[in-house]
Amino acid sequence: MRPMLTTPAYGGDWSPEQWDSATIDADITLMKEAGVNLVSLGIFSWAFLEPSEGSYDFDWLEDIITRLHAAGIATDLATGTASPPAWMAATYPHSLPVDARGVRLGFGSRQQYCPSSAVFRGAAQRLTRAIAQRFADHPGVVMWHVSNEYGCHVSECFCHECVEAFRTWLRDTYASIDALNAAWGTAFWSQRYTAFDQVGAPGAMPTFHNPAHALDWRRFSNDNLLSLMIAERDIIRQYSSAPVTTNFMGDFPRLDYQKWAGEVDIISDDSYPDPADPAAAHSVAWAGDIMRGLANGSSWLLMEQSPSAVQWRQRNSPKRPGQYLLWTLGRMAHGADGILQFQWRQSLRGSETFHAAMVPHSGKDSRTWGEVVRTGEVLSRLAPVMDAPYRADVAVVMDWQSMWAFNAAIGPVEGTHFERPRAWHRSLWEAGIAVDVVGDHADLSAYRVIIVAEHFIDSPDLTRRLQAAVEAGAQVLIEGPTAVVDRNLGAVPDGYLGSARQLLGVRVIEHAALTGAVESFSAASNGRGDAVNRLSRAVGTPAACEWIGVEAHADALRRATDRLGTPAPDLRAGQWAEEIAPAAHSWHDSGVEVVATFDGRGGGADLANMAAITRRSYAGGGNAWYVACDLDALSRRALLDVVGAYGRVRPVVDGLPDGVEAQRRGNFLFLLNHSDRAVELTGIVGRDLVDGAQCHGHVMLAPRCGMVVDQR
Ligand code: GAL
Numbered sequence: 001m002r003p004m005l006t007t008p009a010y011g012g013d014w015s016p017e018q019w020d021s022a023t024i025d026a027d028i029t030l031m032k033e034a035g036v037n038l039v040s041l042g043i044f045s046w047a048f049l050e051p052s053e054g055s056y057d058f059d060w061l062e063d064i065i066t067r068l069h070a071a072g073i074a075t076d077l078a079t080g081t082a083s084p085p086a087w088m089a090a091t092y093p094h095s096l097p098v099d100a101r102g103v104r105l106g107f108g109s110r111q112q113y114c115p116s117s118a119v120f121r122g123a124a125q126r127l128t129r130a131i132a133q134r135f136a137d138h139p140g141v142v143m144w145h146v147s148n149e150y151g152c153h154v155s156e157c158f159c160h161e162c163v164e165a166f167r168t169w170l171r172d173t174y175a176s177i178d179a180l181n182a183a184w185g186t187a188f189w190s191q192r193y194t195a196f197d198q199v200g201a202p203g204a205m206p207t208f209h210n211p212a213h214a215l216d217w218r219r220f221s222n223d224n225l226l227s228l229m230i231a232e233r234d235i236i237r238q239y240s241s242a243p244v245t246t247n248f249m250g251d252f253p254r255l256d257y258q259k260w261a262g263e264v265d266i267i268s269d270d271s272y273p274d275p276a277d278p279a280a281a282h283s284v285a286w287a288g289d290i291m292r293g294l295a296n297g298s299s300w301l302l303m304e305q306s307p308s309a310v311q312w313r314q315r316n317s318p319k320r321p322g323q324y325l326l327w328t329l330g331r332m333a334h335g336a337d338g339i340l341q342f343q344w345r346q347s348l349r350g351s352e353t354f355h356a357a358m359v360p361h362s363g364k365d366s367r368t369w370g371e372v373v374r375t376g377e378v379l380s381r382l383a384p385v386m387d388a389p390y391r392a393d394v395a396v397v398m399d400w401q402s403m404w405a406f407n408a409a410i411g412p413v414e415g416t417h418f419e420r421p422r423a424w425h426r427s428l429w430e431a432g433i434a435v436d437v438v439g440d441h442a443d444l445s446a447y448r449v450i451i452v453a454e455h456f457i458d459s460p461d462l463t464r465r466l467q468a469a470v471e472a473g474a475q476v477l478i479e480g481p482t483a484v485v486d487r488n489l490g491a492v493p494d495g496y497l498g499s500a501r502q503l504l505g506v507r508v509i510e511h512a513a514l515t516g517a518v519e520s521f522s523a524a525s526n527g528r529g530d531a532v533n534r535l536s537r538a539v540g541t542p543a544a545c546e547w548i549g550v551e552a553h554a555d556a557l558r559r560a561t562d563r564l565g566t567p568a569p570d571l572r573a574g575q576w577a578e579e580i581a582p583a584a585h586s587w588h589d590s591g592v593e594v595v596a597t598f599d600g601r602g603g604g605a606d607l608a609n610m611a612a613i614t615r616r617s618y619a620g621g622g623n624a625w626y627v628a629c630d631l632d633a634l635s636r637r638a639l640l641d642v643v644g645a646y647g648r649v650r651p652v653v654d655g656l657p658d659g660v661e662a663q664r665r666g667n668f669l670f671l672l673n674h675s676d677r678a679v680e681l682t683g684i685v686g687r688d689l690v691d692g693a694q695c696h697g698h699v700m701l702a703p704r705c706g707m708v709v710d711q712r
């Protein structure tokens with residue numbers, strides 16, 4: 001869903017509280033000049049909306065919404081509840097959040113509320129109601145913005161009220177304390193509880209927490225914040241039928257957006273890739289594909305990006321010339337139907353003084369302003385693209401619950417932040433292949449290739465759908481560690497892979513993680529000790545290696561590695577490997593072909609000749625592939641070339657020059673030149689909506705420029 005606008009939304013957060021009346025007037029004129037049609041108002045305005053407890057002042061806000069409306073600019077109106085005012089902290093110190101060490105956080109920054117605080121909840125909901133009542137019928141208000149980036153700074157609070165709320169959540173989840181004891185495995189380490197009231201928050205502890213306790217705490221903290229959003233949304237809905245959103249933050253690790261997505265009318269995202277990162281355009285693609293997945297394939301809204309530098313990294317580099325429009329087109333290419341920024345006018349004071357804005361400190365006489373105006377012009381020509389569908393034959397599954405479980409587990413290695421799903425996504429993106437990022441419960445039936453990586457929790461339901469897909473002819477590629485635990489972090493017995501064993505014909509016998517360089521005695525002594533360390537100098541430590549050699553066996557994979565010119569070993573993994581075995585007596589009996597083995601080089605010495613990649617083939621052309629190690633980029637690409645060929649997956653456009661990304665939405669072809677060189681493209685036919693030029697086959701694309709070719 002998107003706001004009711006006839007051209008893609010364009011604008012940003014505006015905090016007019018910071019400015020005098022003349023600046024506000026000038027700003028509205030400038031907004032027209034920049035082609036702004038939507039402004040987010042009131043996000044951090046609580047102190048002005050309710051200057052003292054219970055007394056509201058909305059006249060100033062109404063005046064601004066009305067002035068914007070008169071200028072043809074719509075408002076995305078916030079509930080204003082993202083940061084409670086000073087009076088709340090002073091009068092009700094218990095409304096402030098408490099960290100894991102029991103320290104109560106102070107006033108003077110933002111998001112300083114305890115999500116369970118009855119005081120905060122009451123005040124936030126009263127404010128939301130008052131705003132919704134007052135503005136629901138204002139013709140300028142086209143959408144609602146609940147709070148802001150839930151959990152961004154405070155995603156959990158360890159105060160007494162939160163512990164009480166956690167206990168209630170546990171009672172609702174487990175019904176009996178015995179069920180909780182069983183699920184958490186409290187028989188170990190004398191952790192048994194005899195009443196829910198004994199359960200606390202997993203704050204500071206002598207050593208390892210109980211993993212299931214930590215995981216349930218994360219789930220509770222997610223649900224607790226989500227309940228705040230739902231409460232405000234429900235109040236708005238009593239007064240208004242305009243769509244409601246709250247801004248997400250891409251693959252933000254602390255909230256399970258799969259659970260949030262169904263609760264909002266518009267999926268919106270805040271995204272700030274680092275211009276200093278050569279793979280930043282991949283971050284644009286990754287976040288965009290996640291958002292499209294959360295929107296079930298429909299369009300979404302970019303709620304925030306920076307027109308140039310941010311101010312919150314250690315060093316903040318500006319966007320390069322052209323990059324603002326290029327990434328804007330990138331978001332549209334991945335399914336956005338509107339582009340907003342943080343923020344409209346750059347603050348002169350306060351915590352975000354040095355964060356770029358659409359109107360920079362230097363004013364109109366700046367590159368940023370020129371690019372802001374140009375981007376507005378271009379977006380106004382992209383109306384036909386709105387709602388055009390993005391279609392992909394490949395899906396990467398992304399599951400917050402698994403990521404949390406992997407991180408809550410103590411071992412087998414430190415959990416990651418979607419490292420492997422993201423790595424596979426990156427490989428597909430670099431290869432020019434369109435890909436959807438989908439949740440665990442998505443309909444997988446239309447995909448020709450489905451990739452599941454680091455899905456730590458065994459999900460029989462997901463396995464069933466993967467099985468159905470493979471039987472219908474799809475390629476399913478699963479990478480470990482997957483299906484290692486149940487949803488309460490209980491280890492899957494009899495060889496990991498749980499419910500996926502049959503599908504793959506594989507069981508996992510043992511995890512074999514490398515440790516990377518170990519500070520050994522001889523290393524610590526710069527080798528001098530070797531002369532005398534007669535015992536330890538003879539000891540092999542493959543686990544201290546940084547990589548694991550893998551040898552391709554299947555002809556197709558050998559050919560793929562040859563084509564890519566991979567230096568020996570053919571394939572390589574990083575720090576993760578598994579000893580795997582056939583699910584039945586032999587690989588043959590399991591219907592499995594060993595596609596690659598560990599070649600014994602590097603950290604894989606003890607795994608030499610054991611299977612590293614397997615394929616179980618199904619009648620009808622489907623295959624279930626298992627990858628028992630974390631293949632590096634080159635190896636992922638080689639394997640994807642093979643799996644993609646089985647799946648008949650093609651790049652969006654073949655043979656593009658380096659640095660050029662192609663994406664398609666309906667009949668619109670996006671071509672984005674991320675490189676520093678002008679590139680020559682051939683076979684491009686249609687009208688470029690960016691410049692209005694007709695393409696007759698041969699086009700030149702300048703550095704960091706994009707085009708949107710209308711091929712209807
Ligand atoms: C977001 C936030 C904005 C602004 C922006 C700066 O996290 O929602 O209010 O702080 O970051 O990059």
